[in-house]
Amino acid sequence: MSASRTAAGRPGGELVGHARPATGVGSEAHGPDGLGPEVTTCPGPLDGQVRGRPGGCASRRRLLAGVGATGAIVLSGCATYDSSAPAAGGGGNTGGGDGTAAGSDAASGGQVLARAADVPVGGGTILADAGVVITQPQEGTFKGFSATCTHQGCAVAEVSDGTINCPCHGSKFSVADGSVVGGPAPRSLDPRDLVVEGSDIRLA
The missing domain is CATH 2.102.10.10 (Rieske [2Fe-2S] iron-sulphur domain)
Known part of the structure; x- marks a missing residue:
């Protein structure tokens, strides 16, 4: 059965509807915080991904949030070393020695008994x-x-x-x-x- 309805001011036989903007690269939607448009980036369908499915596209806000979290993880792995810590092999009592000062004349002293x-x-x-x-x-x-x-x-x-x-x-x-x-x-x-x-x- 063919369509025969016409719209006012339109040639007969033409069915008119409102087209929905295509969702693709650069399409905008307001973000959950209401501060501005949330830009959705879809470089193109990847293997096993379909546009419109959860996980198929990543928003710029979500990408930036992911980068920030990664940076925090990397920074948390850094260690700070105190330059004032004593170096290995530094001074301190080693527990050795014979108790005789260098150059002192001990009991022998070279004296003839x-x-x-x-x-x-x-x-x-x-x-x-x-x-x-x-x-x-x-x-x-x-x-x-x-x-x-x-x-x-x-x-x-x-x-x-x-x-x-x-x-x-x-x-x-x-x-x-x-x-x-x-x-x-x-x-x-x-x-x-x-x-x-x-x-x-x-x-x-």
Whole structure:
């Protein structure tokens, strides 16, 4: 059945209607905030997308909002480093060291304690000022010990008959190794390392 209605002022047989503007690139609609037109950008139908379906086109407002969110995520991943933090390997107590200041003269000090000829073989010599006993249990072998008895801290007084003797309570120590050979002393005399240079005997 053919159409035969006519509109006023129109030639017969022509059906007139109002055309709706095409929605395409550059079409406008007011945004949800009412502040201005929301421009819809559709570069063209992509594979699997159809214009007019949700997700088929992205508005400029939505694109800008997405870019802003991405920038916030990137910035949140940045770390700020304090330049005042100490550098690795910097100063501080390392817990090491021997407690002797550089260049200081320790107990050895290079000072000659005795001459080899002053120490009898099988006996020894007490150096009260230095707090050291030097013995020569065998010819050419010299030993050094603390002159303080390990019993109650008295100073030993003599070396005789192969022992170092304390006058306070009768403790006796071997000239060979400082071990206790008599009396109440609980342990050996503390050793002292020696250096023999020619005829000079020094603390190491």
